[in-house]
Structure formats: C-alpha cells, structure tokens
Amino acid sequence: MKYVDEYRDGKLAREIAERIRSEALPSRQYNLMEFCGGHTHAIFRYGIPDLLPDNVNMVHGPGCPVCVLPISRLDTAIELAVTHNVILCSYGDMMRVPGSRKRSLLKARAEGADVRMVYSSMDALKLAQDNPDREVVFFAIGFETTTPPTALVIHQAKKLGVKNFSVFCNHVLTPAAISSILDSPEAGALGLLKLDGFVGPAHVSTVIGSQPYERFAVEYSKPIVIAGFEPLDLLQAILMLIRQVNEGRAEVENEFSRAVTRQGNERAKQIVDETFEERDSFEWRGLGFVPRSALQIRAEFAEFDAEKRFPVEYRSSAENSACLCGPILHGVKSPRDCTLFGGACTPENPLGPCMVSSEGACAAYYSYGRHQESLIAKESA
Amino acid sequence: MTKRTEYSHALDLQNGRVEMAHGSGGKAMAQLIDELFLQAFSNPWLEQMNDQACFTLPPGRAVMATDSHVISPLFFPGGDIGSLSVHGTVNDVAMSGAVPKYLSAGFILEEGFPLADLQRIVQSMARAAEDAGVAIVTGDTKVVERGKGDGCFINTTGIGVVAEQLHLSGNRVQPGDKILLSGTLGDHGVAIMSLREGLTFETTIASDSQSLHDLVAAMVTGVPEINCMRDPTRGGLAATLNEIAQSSNVGVTIYEANIPVKPQVSAACEFLGLDPLYVANEGKLVAFCPADKAEQLLAIMQQHPKGNEAAIIGEVTADPLKFVQMETVFGGRRMVDWISAEQLPRIC
Numbered sequence: 001m002k003y004v005d006e007y008r009d010g011k012l013a014r015e016i017a018e019r020i021r022s023e024a025l026p027s028r029q030y031n032l033m034e035f036c037g038g039h040t041h042a043i044f045r046y047g048i049p050d051l052l053p054d055n056v057n058m059v060h061g062p063g064c065p066v067c068v069l070p071i072s073r074l075d076t077a078i079e080l081a082v083t084h085n086v087i088l089c090s091y092g093d094m095m096r097v098p099g100s101r102k103r104s105l106l107k108a109r110a111e112g113a114d115v116r117m118v119y120s121s122m123d124a125l126k127l128a129q130d131n132p133d134r135e136v137v138f139f140a141i142g143f144e145t146t147t148p149p150t151a152l153v154i155h156q157a158k159k160l161g162v163k164n165f166s167v168f169c170n171h172v173l174t175p176a177a178i179s180s181i182l183d184s185p186e187a188g189a190l191g192l193l194k195l196d197g198f199v200g201p202a203h204v205s206t207v208i209g210s211q212p213y214e215r216f217a218v219e220y221s222k223p224i225v226i227a228g229f230e231p232l233d234l235l236q237a238i239l240m241l242i243r244q245v246n247e248g249r250a251e252v253e254n255e256f257s258r259a260v261t262r263q264g265n266e267r268a269k270q271i272v273d274e275t276f277e278e279r280d281s282f283e284w285r286g287l288g289f290v291p292r293s294a295l296q297i298r299a300e301f302a303e304f305d306a307e308k309r310f311p312v313e314y315r316s317s318a319e320n321s322a323c324l325c326g327p328i329l330h331g332v333k334s335p336r337d338c339t340l341f342g343g344a345c346t347p348e349n350p351l352g353p354c355m356v357s358s359e360g361a362c363a364a365y366y367s368y369g370r371h372q373e374s375l376i377a378k379e380s381a
Numbered sequence: 382m383t384k385r386t387e388y389s390h391a392l393d394l395q396n397g398r399v400e401m402a403h404g405s406g407g408k409a410m411a412q413l414i415d416e417l418f419l420q421a422f423s424n425p426w427l428e429q430m431n432d433q434a435c436f437t438l439p440p441g442r443a444v445m446a447t448d449s450h451v452i453s454p455l456f457f458p459g460g461d462i463g464s465l466s467v468h469g470t471v472n473d474v475a476m477s478g479a480v481p482k483y484l485s486a487g488f489i490l491e492e493g494f495p496l497a498d499l500q501r502i503v504q505s506m507a508r509a510a511e512d513a514g515v516a517i518v519t520g521d522t523k524v525v526e527r528g529k530g531d532g533c534f535i536n537t538t539g540i541g542v543v544a545e546q547l548h549l550s551g552n553r554v555q556p557g558d559k560i561l562l563s564g565t566l567g568d569h570g571v572a573i574m575s576l577r578e579g580l581t582f583e584t585t586i587a588s589d590s591q592s593l594h595d596l597v598a599a600m601v602t603g604v605p606e607i608n609c610m611r612d613p614t615r616g617g618l619a620a621t622l623n624e625i626a627q628s629s630n631v632g633v634t635i636y637e638a639n640i641p642v643k644p645q646v647s648a649a650c651e652f653l654g655l656d657p658l659y660v661a662n663e664g665k666l667v668a669f670c671p672a673d674k675a676e677q678l679l680a681i682m683q684q685h686p687k688g689n690e691a692a693i694i695g696e697v698t699a700d701p702l703k704f705v706q707m708e709t710v711f712g713g714r715r716m717v718d719w720i721s722a723e724q725l726p727r728i729c
Binding site for chain 1: 638647648651654702704706708709710711712713714715716718
C-alpha cells in the first residue's frame with residue numbers, strides 16, 4: 001500500500017537493527033520510554049523487541065488516552081447516559097472499558113441507555129441536529145491529537161445555534177504527563193530505573209510541534225526523538241536515541257519530519273486555545289492527580305459544557321490495590337512483575353488501566369508478547 | 382404448482398408490508414408462502430406442503446449445520462442477508478468435505494417490513510441455493526411486532542453427505558501440517574463496516590460472500606488427506622487458527638508476508654484501526670494438510686476460480702501452550718491472540 005508499506009520494509013528494518021546492535025555499547029543499559037500507546041502497540045504488533053539487543057529496553061509510557069482516563073470520569077459518562085437520559089456519543093475503544101462495578105458503556109447500553117459509537121465529533125453534532133428533542137453529549141477523550149476536532153465541533157455548534165448539544169471534556173496534555181513521570185517520587189524513591197531517553201509522540205506532535213519538549217531536554221537532560229507510528233520510524237528513533245546517549249547529548253530531534261514541525265499546527269493550536277483552558281489538576285489512572293494536565297471548556301462556551309449543563313459531581317474510585325499500573329506507567333515495573341497479570345487481569349476482564357486498551361502496555365504484552373514468556377520459561381528451565 | 386386456495390387480492394409485492402397476520406397460521410400466511418416462498422424456492426419437497434420434508438440421502442455420513450443471520454444492513458455490495466444465509470450454512474456443511482444437499486429456512490420478520498425487500502431477499506436465496514446445488518425443502522415464518530426485530534432474521538439449517546473415506550475435523554491437525562488460505566482476507570467485514578450507520582467511508586470493496594462447495598469438492602477429490610477445513614467468518618482468521626490450535630493441541634505459525642489482503646481492505650483497516658486477521662470473511666476457507674501434499678493442494682485451489690489467490694500461509698507446530706504466532710513482515714514475531722469481543726476502532 002502506498003505510503004504505508006514503505007515504512008514496514010523488513011530489509012531496511014534489519015539494516016537499522018544491525019546498526020543499533022553495533023552502536024549500542026555492550027557495557028551499558030539503554031532504558032528508552034515510548035510515551036505513546038500507538039508506539040507501544042506498534043512495538044508489539046511488529047515484533048520490534050525481537051530486533052533489539054538485550055541491553056536496549058523499551059519502557060512503555062502513559063500515552064494511551066483510554067487507559068489513563070480515571071474510572072470516576074467514565075462513571076460520570078455512564079451516569080449522564082443512564083440518569084440524565086442523554087444520547088451519549090463515544091469513540092469506539094472507550095465503549096468496553098469497565099468503570100465502577102465493572103459497568104461499561106456497552107453494558108449501560110445493554111441495560112437501555114442510549115450510547116452511540118461515533119467516528120468523529122461531527123457525527124455527534126449531527127445526531128444532535130437529527131434529534132432536536134434529545135440532549136446529545138459527546139464524550140471527548142484523548143491527548144492533543146483529538147482536542148482540535150472537539151474544539152471545532154463546539155465552535156460549529158455555537159455557529160449553528162444547536163441548543164441540545166454539549167461536550168463532556170476529558171482532554172489531557174502530553175507535556176504535563178511527561179513532567180509527572182520525570183518528577184515522580186515513585187521513580188525517585190524506588191530508584192529502580194533511570195530513563196535514558198524518550199521516543200516522542202507522533203500524532204500529538206503534529207499538533208503541538210516539537211518545541212514543547214525542548215525544556216525536558218534542557219531541564220532534565222533527557223534526549224527526545226519524535227517518531228512516526230510506523231515500525232521503521234520507531235527503529236530509526238531508537239537508533240537516534242542511542243547515538244545521543246553515546247555522545248552525551250540531550251536534544252529534541254525529529255525523526256517524523258514528514259509531518260511534524262517545531263511550531264506544530266498553528267491553526268489547530270489557536271482554536272484549542274480559544275475553546276479550552278487548563279484545569280488546575282486532573283486525575284489520571286495510574287499517575288494520580290497531575291497539576292495543569294488537562295483542559296476544560298472556557299466560560300464563554302459554558303452552554304456546551306456537559307459538566308455545567310448537568311448536575312454531575314466528582315466521586316473518587318479506588319483501583320485494585322495489587323495493580324501495578326502506576327509503577328508500570330512510570331517505567332519502574334514491567335507487566336511481568338504484576339501478580340494480577342494474565343490471571344485475574346486480562347483484556348477480557350481488565351482490572352487496571354494498562355490492560356484496558358490494545359495500546360496499554362499490559363494488553364500489548366498479553367495479546368502480542370505472551371510467546372516471549374514461554375521463551376523465557378524455556379531459557380530458565 | 383397449484384395454489385391451496387384462491388385469494389381475493391394478489392400479494393402486493395410492490396408496496397405491501399409484512400403484517401402480524403402473515404405469521405398467524407391463517408390465510409394471509411398461506412398466501413405469503415404460496416405467492417412468495419413457493420414461487421422462488423420451487424422444488425418437489427416444498428410443493429408437497431407438509432410440515433416436514435422427507436428425502437433419502439446418498440451413501441456416506443450425513444452432515445448437518447445451522448446458522449442464524451442477523452446482518453445489518455440487509456443489503457450490501459456483493460450480497461444480501463438472503464444469499465448470505467445460504468452461503469453461510471452451505472459452507473459450514475462443506476467444510477467437513479461434504480456435498481451440501483438440503484436446506485431449511487426459518488424467517489423472523491418484523492411487522493412493517495416491506496414485502497418488496499422480502500421478495501428481493503427470497504429471490505436472492507433461491508439463486509444462491511441453485512448455484513450451490515441445494516434445495517430449500519422446508520421452512521417457517523414468524524412475524525414479531527414492530528420494534529421487536531430488525532426487519533428480517535433468517536436461520537438456515539443444512540444437510541449434506543460426506544464420503545466415508547474423508548475425515549476432516551478440528552482435532553485432527555498435526556504438527557508439520559501446512560496451512561492454506563483460499564484468498565484475500567477481510568473483504569466481507571470491511572464491505573459491511575463501510576455501510577454501517579455513522580461511518581461515511583467510500584470504498585469499492587464488495588463482500589466475498591459465496592458458496593465454497595465446488596472448491597471444497599475439487600480439494601477433497603485431489604487431496605483426500607486434508608486434516609481440517611474451516612471458513613474464517615466471525616472473528617476472522619485469528620479466531621479460526623486459535624480454535625484449531627485449542628482443539629488439536631498444537632501451535633500455529635503464520636507468515637504475514639504470505640497472507641493475501643486487498644490493498645483497499647488493507648487501507649480501510651489502517652484507517653479504522655482494525656486488523657484484517659480479525660475481520661470477518663464469508664467466502665474463504667483455510668485448510669490444514671500434510672506438508673507433502675501442500676503444493677499439490679495449492680495448485681488445485683489456484684486452478685479453481687474461487688481459490689485463484691490461494692496461498693500457503695503458515696504451518697502447524699508442536700506447542701503445549703497452543704499459541705498462534707505470526708512472523709511479521711518486519712521480521713519480528715508476535716502472538717495472534719483470540720479477540721475478546723467485537724473489534725472496535727481505535728481513536729488515534
């Protein structure tokens with residue numbers, strides 16, 4: 001397929017893998033975090049760990065929007081559909097995620113709630129226009145990639161004077177999450193893992209540009225290479241990170257230059273800024289409350305803010321205490337370290353956020369990487 | 382063929398709609414059967430108008446399969462619920478190596494469903510049955526109140542006969558067997574997905590819905606040693622391979638580079654965040670056969686119009702963990718796991 005197969009060329013992959021093997025110093029370990037769930041998914045889907053030497057270790061970050069949405073926010077969405085009898089519109093991969101008492105949007109639908117799967121925010125607005133006697137709420141989730149379409153739909157609703165449409169906003173911010181990981185007392189206290197560099201987000205960076213990462217390179221001395229979601233992008237980014245580490249550099253480099261600029265998408269950033277403002281604090285599954293890490297709808301668009309339109313209140317929801325997703329998202333533990341992994345916690349019955357979506361580290365390990373476990377078992381036998 | 386009685390007005394097949402009376406057992410139902418089903422399915426068994434069909438099967442072991450069809454939308458590029466309800470059951474029977482012979486058809490219709498649509502569906506079933514060499518010999522019609530169905534549901538049950546020397550089964554697959562796929566993956570699922578409400582995605586992909594009885598006949602005639610055949614419908618190839626691995630206590634390795642996928646299907650899957658390995662097919666089969674027969678079987682399949690894109694896609698391994706693994710085009714390996722539920726599109 002044009003513009004896809006080119007980035008999945010096995011021969012080229014083996015050449016880059018060979019360069020990685022020859023340039024990675026055997027005397028040291030390289031712990032590289034891919035922030036994005038899209039990268040985590042690609043790493044496992046293409047079997048990239050098989051191509052890397054043992055001392056290059058990929059650590060899986062929190063960049064999976066479905067995974068990090070706290071149960072309390074999901075519960076609120078379900079409550080909107082059930083108690084307030086709205087048509088709740090959600091992106092597909094949110095539908096199955098279990099909230100409190102394992103209740104998901106799909107289960108709520110089975111119980112009679114009107115939950116619709118949409119492919120874009122505009123589909124939700126159209127539903128509102130088609131059902132003028134019903135309240136329609138768009139369940140907006142995601143990082144900076146999905147925020148501009150949500151901003152656009154709010155502007156469009158205002159322009160068209162649609163009165164029965166609102167947005168339940170859960171958009172979160174990538175740089176704040178990276179700060180949280182780097183500043184994390186958990187990572188510091190456990191001291192188990194020192195991250196040597198980051199593979200920077202692909203789609204998020206097309207919007208925000210490479211510039212927001214520059215302070216991490218300076219303040220924390222961590223190299224960052226922004227990479228596309230194709231497997232060759234990833235391998236090339238890993239090679240670039242190893243070179244930076246070896247040369248003692250900590251810079252922001254852009255492997256994904258076919259789509260990402262330093263400034264990003266100015267128009268998208270502008271409409272997001274016009275529509276949203278930072279929340280003081282927002283809860284992340286696995287990371288806890290992270291300051292200034294999410295967006296809320298500005299007062300001038302309050303009529304389209306589901307949180308203002310409906311009387312919903314915040315309720316905290318406890319996670320399973322044995323769940324290691326927090327340390328896993330901080331990169332200090334691996335899914336294999338978790339006693340729940342693969343037994344009590346599976347993609348069919350996820351207990352923690354990392355098992356929820358195919359972009360989560362535990363789900364990716366489980367679905368794509370379980371054969372590695374048998375190899376390890378054989379080696380140690 | 383004679384009608385049971387004279388009806389005062391012919392069934393209005395242009396503008397009429399299904400009414401509760403059409404499932405009541407009375408005159409209205411008799412008229413629907415006479416003027417629609419009997420017309421389309423015409424065969425000696427049906428015309429006897431008994432509550433059952435009575436027939437003698439040729440020598441061999443009898444094979445039976447049933448399938449209910451609830452597809453939405455009812456009409457799609459490459460077929461409709463009528464043809465699909467024949468293909469699905471014919472293929473389930475044929476995967477045993479059998480020759481499908483007879484079908485039953487049970488309709489659950491929703492009050493208000495247009496008779497013109499029903500006629501289109503029934504005629505399509507009749508054509509599909511004729512193509513597959515099967516007769517629809519018994520049937521049933523029920524009508525549910527408006528809002529309690531989705532227009533039209535069809536259940537079909539099929540009976541066929543398999544030659545005594547053939548023994549195809551999901552638990553007979555052996556380590557070393559080669560795995561052959563009859564053609565491209567994902568056509569049906571992507572064709573349907575592109576039509577579903579809320580997804581305005583233009584594509585020229587048609588469903589692959591077709592009967593595989595003739596391809597199967599050519600395969601088992603040429604290579605009776607085939608250990609197992611399955612049609613990878615819901616859950617796609619991934620589900621089928623995992624079922625076989627479980628039933629036969631084996632592992633499976635497939636090679637991504639050998640798996641045929643149409644470029645349009647691949648592009649649609651890329652766009653929607655779906656994996657063609659998990660997308661439904663309605664006119665493809667996967668066969669497991671001893672390695673020394675694989676090339677011969679491949680040649681037979683490729684010479685058949687329904688198998689001309691066939692490929693050897695992998696092999697069966699000895700693996701107590703019963704893992705299905707894939708060597709990716711990229712040179713790495715990964716698991717091809719059971720899917721836990723319906724594939725849902727990823728957001729980014």
